[in-house]
Amino acid sequence: MSVETHQQEQWGTRIGLILAMAGNAVGLGNFLRFPVQAAQNGGGTFMIPYFVSFLVLGIPLMWIEWTIGRFGGKFGHGSLPGMFDELTDRKKPWAKYLGVLGLVTPLVVFIYYTYVVSWMLGFSFFSATGGYFGLGQVGQMRHYLYSFQNIFDSSMHGGWLALLFFILTLLFLGWVLSRGISGGIEKLALIGMPLLFIFALVLMVRVLTLPAVKASPAQGLNFIWNPHWTSLSDPKVWLAAAGQMFFTLSLGAGQIHAYASYLDAHEDVTLTGLSTAATNEFAEVVLGGTIAITAAVVFFGVSGAVSIAKGGTFDLGIVAMGVVFQGLPGPQIWGQVFGVLWFFLLFIAGITSCVALATPTISFLQEEFAWTRRRASYGVMGVALLLGLTHVVFYQHGFMSEWDYWAGTFGLVVLATIEIFLFSFGFGIDRGWEEMHHGADLRVPALFKPIMKWVTPAFLVLLFAWWGWSEAIPTFLMHGVSNPADIPYRWASRGLIVMLGLVGLWLIRVAWRRKAARAAGTGGAPGEAGPAASAR
């Protein structure tokens, strides 16, 4: 059996790499979370803290993650345990165990995020078949969505229909991932990302040319962009902007490192990294800031859009947009076509992020346990199906909310805080700066060096402390849980994350012991077991 190692896989083209990285970053949040955040946090003035966060948090972390990833790839590592080990020159045994966050966080997010993405596939199908047409009220559409999410409610759908779409999505992901970096992930991005931009541009034009129903498209844009100057002095607005920057660039989860590890050691990371961030920002600010909220304001008015936005991402993206497509002028078929464009756009945005989320775990299994890519890909899909079933069955008990908060929100900040301290102080900012500029096509302004060393870590510590105090403690104590019957389910959900963390730690321990044994067998010292051993 031939085993394709990490070092034998590479990206095919630079454009493919940029689109794959942009596909990782562009997700549901660009189209659904950003406009809501902007509208709720000062409108146009939100963009001031947003762009400041882009400069002092987003861009520096993006470059650091690319650099760590490419650096780890030189030693045959595609996941954070090995990368953190190398960053500390293999002198700090605990460093590789901190890297467990770079395995568990993306895997946990992958599992529940894939389930959500499969809903978009489902609603693409319902749009094509006209499944929800005739449910023109928000309440009716909400019932349609809730019935789909609750597999025990077959009042609007066949029971367990959500599971069918989840399995189909996992099978597709397994197929793409098993085809490798250039043959699977890159091809998906080369086809998917242009489609996503075309769909989004078509939808943007359609929304901006809508006839006024309860408001005009201009009023919809005004709702998002009208500045509220007093918000600039509100620290919550600045933290909301920093949080949005985190989510939108997919920082602190291990995917960027994994993708960058497949770069050649002499390939540029500065211009390529900036390009992926810029592509993501275009998708978010220009496309995401124009479609969903604007359409909601046109059909429901400002107060109606506010009420819908408060209901959450899915109320805006699925319920409100479902009603909008039914209310479009012209024959029903046009509503169905735009419905397919919207939901399939979200599916593409999500699926290109899913492949990135699965990559750290697949790389780890390939490198440390010599699994074939096919075996690792379908193995991860199997684990995702098994653990994802808990979300399918217990969704209505808040099972997913726990994973979304602890891994998909708080976990990202924890990991990013650790990595920036390891990079700036463990590896050393001078060494890191040189490593970043090796093969660079873009010389990063020197100003970013002190930003990376002092400002970004300080910003992250502030974010970590603020979220820890204001959100993590109340969330841990379940202060916001309205139904006490859900509490045991939520504890079980947390228990699963802890269990995955423990399994991850155990796998790291086993992998490094095997390396040490191999190194001893070839005459090397156990502490020196590393790249050559892991490549075998």
Added chain:
Amino acid sequence: MQNGGLTGFAAVFMAVSMGSVTILMVWCFYRILTQPDSSGPVGGDRPEGAGGEGTPGPSREAGNL
């Protein structure tokens, strides 16, 4: 139907925000596409010893400037 439209400040913030991210993206892609190897394979030749099963990994100094 509600009255009003896009206010001046809202239009300015929207135009500046959308314009700046668009210019940044276009500039990045212009820089990349004008590089001689933009559509070719990433990396080209691999450094000695950096690829292949059973081959030694790169030395610690290999790109670690």
